[in-house]
């Protein structure tokens with residue numbers, strides 16, 4: 001057994017490259033990421049930054065690709081005032097377990113449709129959405145699946161619609177960057193850090209690093225990602241490095 005296989009076997013995790021990561025995400029995300037992502041200070045700040053840039057569109061048809069446990073859906077509902085203006089959010093994910101949890105956590109709101117779907121090949125018609133969110137989702141698709149994910153995002157977006165993307169970028173190791181952040185989290189938000197450690201954040205990140213080392217998942221570079229958005233018809237409004245410089249946040253409008 002290789003070191004990689006041993007780590008995964010101990011963690012009870014299947015490989016991300018199998019079944020497009022569905023069984024991996026059912027376990028990994030639900031056990032570790034979703035609870036941390038709402039508790040750590042650095043995640044909270046990142047969310048604030050993203051949602052401060054979101055343009056409010058009346059009666060919007062909104063798609064969140066890879067919604068996970070729905071933490072962004074709650075923010076989208078609030079920022080886009082969906083319940084007041086009659087819009088609708090389609091929250092899709094490859095993991096049925098995540099969708100079930102999201103529905104439960106959010107109390108199954110009437111204007112949100114949770115649907116199992118694959119970002120590589122979405123089941124929606126061309127030009128059906130005003131706004132598309134892809135937050136920490138497409139970048140994880142094995143074998144550079146994000147190329148298809150971005151293509152799909154712009155296919156289903158209406159001309160003039162907005163896309164918001166948060167992607168990890170190639171060459172940056174979030175686990176190392178996060179370790180250097182630990183003293184800051186400790187001083188400024190010890191409760192969040194306690195939760196992260198309790199939920200074995202570092203171990204989870206180490207598992208992920210193995211997928212990167214093995215080459216199952218290869219993030220785009222900053223320029224590659226911006227270029228891909230442009231190639232697919234996106235006019236870049238913002239492309240900034242963020243989250244300890246490990247990510248790029250892109251806001252783009254379909255031409």
Ligand SMILES: C[S@@+](CC[C@H](N)C(=O)[O-])C[C@H]1O[C@@H](n2cnc3c(N)ncnc32)[C@H](O)[C@@H]1O
Pocket residue numbers: 020021025026029033034037065066067068069070071072092093094095098117118119120134135136137138140141
């Ligand atoms: C790190 S989580 C992020 C979840 C959420 N966007 C957030 O910010 O909390 C990545 C999500 O992408 C989903 N995902 C991965 N590959 C996918 C695919 N091919 N199609 C749809 N969802 C996918 C996973 O199931 C998981 O819920």
